[in-house]
Amino acid sequence: MPELPEVEVVRAGLERHVVGHVIDSVEVLHPRPLRRDPRGTSGFAAALVGQRIDAVRRRGKYFWLPLAPTSGQERGDALLGHLGMSGQMLLKEPGAPDERHLRVRFGLTGGLEMRFVDQRMFGGLMISTGGADLPTEIVHIARDPIDPEFDDAEFVRRTRRRTSAIKRLLLDQGLISGVGNIYADEALWRAKLHGERPGDRLTGPVLRDLLGHIRAVMGEALAQGGTSFDALYVNVNGESGYFDRSLDAYGQEGEPCRRCATPIRRVAFMNRSSYFCPRCQRRPRTR
Secondary structure, three states, X not given: OOOHHHHHHHHHHHHHHHOOOEEEEEEEOOOHHHOOOOOHHHHHHHHHOOOEEOOOEEEOXXXXXXXXXXXXXXXXXXXXXXXXXXXXXXXXXXXXXXXXXXXXXXXXXXXXXXXXXXXXXXXXXXEEOOOOOXXXXXXXXXXXXXXXXXXXXXXXXXXXXXXXXXXXXXXOOOOOOXXXXXXXXXXXXXXXXXXOOEHHHOOHHHHHHHHHXXXXXXXXXXXXXOOOOXXXXXXXXXXXXXXXXXXXXXXXXXXEOOOOOOEOEEEEEOOEEEEEOOOOOOXXXXX
16 A cells, blocks of 8 residues: 555645646546545546646645635635555656556646546545645645644653554554554564554553654655556556565565564564564563
């Protein structure tokens, strides 16, 4: 699943090209991506045609396109999106061949097309009424660690009150958003912390150090266009990121740890996998 760096790469790409453009047309080729929008496919399309895109924003793994307020509106609506497991938001010239899994096509002024492509269709789009500043559908999601307004002290305070394992806490979108399985494993490896360490056993300095590693690994991933293990995650130009070449823990089962040469281990975790160094990241003692 695309995580914060991948969604931020898409957000930044859209921001460079679509802000100020008006949506001229909307073509829905499959209704499933709009399953959460009560307007249905025709209502979704009708509500967007003629709307001007004012910005492109993100909270965690969600992105939204604030729309200019219409007559009588105090706040504009927003086109809210989530990429799910395999979603892509691509920018294409009109007439470019349709992608095999093209679901929604947006025609923009100036001739550009914005295309939502999703093979597995776990992603989706919807219109958030009055959601230009922050869609109500995602107000429960915490800020992410690269947000300038992220509160480090509050994160430390809340984490130290929890008995859950630190990796589970890093994936709790109500506590800290945007950190998925890949970057949790990478940050924990850098911090020399085992993912099963309980939050209430970690000190403030240790948690602040972990936040620093989270920001560092995400910054490096952003600089390299995100992490692409297959063709499902691409930026708006259809290009893959290459941070997967720099991973120290995730997906490295059996490979020597870059610090101590101990083989990286993989264990089952929440229907997924966790990767760690059994020597650098000591398993915590049982309470």
